Amino acid sequence: MAVTINDIAKEAGVSRATVSRVLNDSGYVKDETRQKVLKAIKELNYTPSAIARSLSTSKTNTIGVIVPEINNPFFGEIIKGISQIADEHNLNIILCDTDENMEKELKALKLLKEQRIQGIIITPTSAETEFNSEYLRTLENFGIPIILVDGHVKYANFSGVFVDHIKGAYEGTEALIKAGHRKIAIITGRMNSRPAKDRLIGYKKALKIYNIPINDEYIFHGDYQHEKAYEATKKILKMKDKPTAIFVSSNIMILGCIKAFREEKIHIPNDMAIIGFDKLEVLNIIGMNISFINGPTIELGRTGMKMLIDSLKNKKSREIRRITLLPDIVLKGSEKYIEK
Amino acid sequence: MAVTINDIAKEAGVSRATVSRVLNDSGYVKDETRQKVLKAIKELNYTPSAIARSLSTSKTNTIGVIVPEINNPFFGEIIKGISQIADEHNLNIILCDTDENMEKELKALKLLKEQRIQGIIITPTSAETEFNSEYLRTLENFGIPIILVDGHVKYANFSGVFVDHIKGAYEGTEALIKAGHRKIAIITGRMNSRPAKDRLIGYKKALKIYNIPINDEYIFHGDYQHEKAYEATKKILKMKDKPTAIFVSSNIMILGCIKAFREEKIHIPNDMAIIGFDKLEVLNIIGMNISFINGPTIELGRTGMKMLIDSLKNKKSREIRRITLLPDIVLKGSEKYIEK
DNA sequence: GTGAAAGCGCTAACAT
DNA sequence: ATGTTAGCGCTTTCAC
Numbered sequence: 208m209a210v211t212i213n214d215i216a217k218e219a220g221v222s223r224a225t226v227s228r229v230l231n232d233s234g235y236v237k238d239e240t241r242q243k244v245l246k247a248i249k250e251l252n253y254t255p256s257a258i259a260r261s262l263s264t265s266k267t268n269t270i271g272v273i274v275p276e277i278n279n280p281f282f283g284e285i286i287k288g289i290s291q292i293a294d295e296h297n298l299n300i301i302l303c304d305t306d307e308n309m310e311k312e313l314k315a316l317k318l319l320k321e322q323r324i325q326g327i328i329i330t331p332t333s334a335e336t337e338f339n340s341e342y343l344r345t346l347e348n349f350g351i352p353i354i355l356v357d358g359h360v361k362y363a364n365f366s367g368v369f370v371d372h373i374k375g376a377y378e379g380t381e382a383l384i385k386a387g388h389r390k391i392a393i394i395t396g397r398m399n400s401r402p403a404k405d406r407l408i409g410y411k412k413a414l415k416i417y418n419i420p421i422n423d424e425y426i427f428h429g430d431y432q433h434e435k436a437y438e439a440t441k442k443i444l445k446m447k448d449k450p451t452a453i454f455v456s457s458n459i460m461i462l463g464c465i466k467a468f469r470e471e472k473i474h475i476p477n478d479m480a481i482i483g484f485d486k487l488e489v490l491n492i493i494g495m496n497i498s499f500i501n502g503p504t505i506e507l508g509r510t511g512m513k514m515l516i517d518s519l520k521n522k523k524s525r526e527i528r529r530i531t532l533l534p535d536i537v538l539k540g541s542e543k544y545i546e547k
Numbered sequence: 548m549a550v551t552i553n554d555i556a557k558e559a560g561v562s563r564a565t566v567s568r569v570l571n572d573s574g575y576v577k578d579e580t581r582q583k584v585l586k587a588i589k590e591l592n593y594t595p596s597a598i599a600r601s602l603s604t605s606k607t608n609t610i611g612v613i614v615p616e617i618n619n620p621f622f623g624e625i626i627k628g629i630s631q632i633a634d635e636h637n638l639n640i641i642l643c644d645t646d647e648n649m650e651k652e653l654k655a656l657k658l659l660k661e662q663r664i665q666g667i668i669i670t671p672t673s674a675e676t677e678f679n680s681e682y683l684r685t686l687e688n689f690g691i692p693i694i695l696v697d698g699h700v701k702y703a704n705f706s707g708v709f710v711d712h713i714k715g716a717y718e719g720t721e722a723l724i725k726a727g728h729r730k731i732a733i734i735t736g737r738m739n740s741r742p743a744k745d746r747l748i749g750y751k752k753a754l755k756i757y758n759i760p761i762n763d764e765y766i767f768h769g770d771y772q773h774e775k776a777y778e779a780t781k782k783i784l785k786m787k788d789k790p791t792a793i794f795v796s797s798n799i800m801i802l803g804c805i806k807a808f809r810e811e812k813i814h815i816p817n818d819m820a821i822i823g824f825d826k827l828e829v830l831n832i833i834g835m836n837i838s839f840i841n842g843p844t845i846e847l848g849r850t851g852m853k854m855l856i857d858s859l860k861n862k863k864s865r866e867i868r869r870i871t872l873l874p875d876i877v878l879k880g881s882e883k884y885i886e887k
Numbered sequence: 888g889t890g891a892a893a894g895c896g897c898t899a900a901c902a903t
Numbered sequence: 904a905t906g907t908t909a910g911c912g913c914t915t916t917c918a919c
Contacts, residue, residue, distance in 0.1 A: 209663075209690075211912055222890045227914060234915095235888050257661040258601045259912030262895045267598065269641075269662075278627040278845070280620050287618040290644040294651070299658060301609075302642040304630040311634070318639060321597040322609075350549075433832050462832040469834050489829045492773050492802040494809050505618070551896055562906045567898060574899095575904050599896030602911045 210251045218247035230255055261323065269299040270515060271319035273329040275307040281485070281504060282330065285356055288508020289328055296516055298325075307332050326351055326515045328508075331358040352518035356511045359401045366518065366528045368510045372402045372484075375500040375534035376409025376454065379482045382498065382536060383452045384417045387544030388480060392425040392450040394439045394460055403431070406456045406484060425450055429460050436463030444471050444479075451544065452480035458487040461497060465490075476543040486537070496539035503532045550591045558587035570595055601663065609639040610855060611659035613669040615647040621825075621844060622670060625696055628848020629668055636856060638665075647672050666691055666855045668848075671698040692858035696851045699741045706858065706868045708850045712742045712824075715840040715874035716749025716794065719822045722838065722876060723792045724757045727884030728820060732765040732790040734779045734800055743771070746796045746824060765790055769800050776803030784811050784819075791884065792820035798827040801837060805830075816883040826877070836879035843872045 212230075216223045221240060228234045229244045236244075247253070261267045272289055274282040286302070293300050301322060303315035312332050319327060355367030383391050393410045396403030407426070414421050424446070427439035436455065440463060443450060455461045461483040465475075473479050475497070483499040490497050510530055517528075552570075556563045561580060568574045569584045576584075587593070601607045612629055614622040626642070633640050641662060643655035652672050659667060695707030723731050733750045736743030747766070754761050764786070767779035776795065780803060783790060795801045801823040813819050815837070823839040830837050850870055857868075 254660045256663055256912055258598055258663050261598045262602050263914045278623040283618040283623045300642050302640050320594045323596055323598050465833040493805040596896055603898040
């Protein structure tokens, strides 16, 4: 059906090899010949087949990206970063959305392997699965570089790029302390997730360093969703020895807090200070000035992709590299301590 | 390097063809033989090459998806929908982010063509470009089905799935009218975009049908970004013959309105009613009950993908199909008319 | 400078 | 029920 390199060769009156040479700018081709070939290409509207080329060169120039939830802006940003770098290197991206579903993740891995992609960037669905990491190891043995983005796969040592959640939470908590708060509550994420654990650690660390006793009553466990945060906030507001500030472990959960605040007519920061983890553009736009720890999301994707390209180049080096990116802190005023 | 079908054939003591048969469940294979082959596959940890298969069958089972901005949740949702259906049919997705950049879009198209993808789903960067649509037509002639999602490419007739923006805006405006409003302002999107135009049309249509004269002073042109909407809202609030309600042509712009309202201590709906286009989950979560027209975003992706699969099946039928999805309206109370 | 030919890993007639 | 063989469209030695 489609026009092939043979058609071009025939049309230009040269051999396939010559066409291939002008296509790839390799070897010597007399300029006159080159022109003939280019003309034929144009006239027949020829587009070379990457498939055939891949088979011949055993290089697909394609990488696989696996995310648990493409419609979540967080992963959108990561993919954006990946895409930016991939684009610079003319690499194709095969995207797999696993729906936070283990089986789909395995299926995706299998599909990608069949596609002979040259590397994988993955934000694993869960950090707690052995099977998955075994499968990843299989892939690794298969010779495909794998880069983890902001997720840790148990029992396996892969290269990856991560966020320093401990530091982020530390700084957020510290900001509250420096503002004058001593009674600081935290609403955590689900405790089987590494980032959530790390954020709690960072929170505790800050308290310890500033000699503030850790009060277990001030630790509320959420799940990154807004409902639990809403409930937790309601509880907090009813405490007799109420905290004066809340460190909220995720941006979605902050929405739950705000809802509770609105209902109880709590003003930020006059009645309660707050600081969150991860940006939520929307709140800034409407003029709710919530301070937050800003995870370097696009950068996560960019760095991951760069690492992948690195491993693609140095195939020999099987070394494991881990890069940790530091979040920064953006203060908008919601962390202030207002004397009553 | 990798293990091939030949290795399996050798290991199992059969021919390549037989291996291929068990791989594809085609033709007859004695069960005993099949077992031998499967055993060899397992032992050698063999994964067939989709590349080689593609070359041989001239079917890649891969489609291309082109979006202008992957980190925009709107496109994330669309891709989610596409991905869901693609997954059911074991189709791979090559993702291209064009950064709203024409050149990148062309480059993406070229890359996809090289990859011999079987179809394309595209949300075009701009509806106003001739060059692009010419390129698309080229592609169409090349024999690849193309499905447009929520974008219209000038001069070209492609199949696609669209949202009935006129109807949506009509219903939104109608809701305001039915609530008792007569003085209704609109903040439009950029007027070179089809959806924005259509929404304005819907707004006017509703006014006309309910015999409300169209007041040009009530028509403010925005650009889908929040800043312009903020400014427009400020102006609206200063008008001497102030409207009692605003129809806002996008969810991002509603944020600009809310910011202005907050600054001017305007309460919704007591001081001003409002209704927007497209959902903004966040606002609901924090308990701001903004009514809105809900575009069927995921469904856009799902429907687009289904259409693509259809055209893949009926290669002969070059017919152009257009499906228009109806948005629905979600009333939360912000549309109410409060007597003063 | 250019061409001939082998081969990349698979499928699909066609034989047997 | 299984094997033989000819491609699929390209790249890449190796000759000339």
